[in-house]
Amino acid sequence: MRIDFKIRTVEIEGKRIKLQVWDTAGQERFKTITTAYYRGAMGIILVYDITDEKSFENIQNWMKSIKENASAGVERLLLGNKCDMEAKRKVLKEQADKLAREHGIRFFETSAKSSMNVDEAFNSLARDILLKSGGRRSGNHSKPSSTDLKPSDKKNTNKCSLG
């Protein structure tokens, strides 16, 4: 198992924001280590593989684990990756949509291969984190921009164009 650490920059409302991204393993046997990494995180991206039903089922376990271990109010985002592999799809978009709705979180289908929706996903999570922290810091006048952010454009939220 490896744990990658990367910096990703997103631009929101003309402001550049650096995200510190930790890529941890999803396998059950590494759960203790992974949990130590996401404790204290502001956002968590849960990724399954649309061609692998098990990976989707595993999301339920992670949801539970996050509820038990993550900081209260942590932003979560569900991603169905490998959407470039439509022919091998095992997990319907509707299934994931339903799960995301049940947990009150956003959902995108992405492709790390074609970069489809990858920027959108990071952008959306960063916005949600900012919106939340902006709300909490309502008395802090030095950060007016975070309270001015609007939710991301819903029109593209669930699209994974395959053309």
Ligand SMILES: Nc1nc2c(ncn2[C@@H]2O[C@H](COP(=O)(O)OP(=O)(O)OP(=O)(O)O)[C@@H](O)[C@H]2O)c(=O)[nH]1
């Ligand atoms: N077609 C396609 N292949 C992908 C995509 N994303 C990842 N892969 C491939 O899937 C395989 C696994 O990718 P990893 O990034 O190692 O997956 P992981 O779940 O992070 O693996 P661990 O960190 O070991 O748990 C690699 O061969 C990738 O090239 C995608 O969007 N489309």
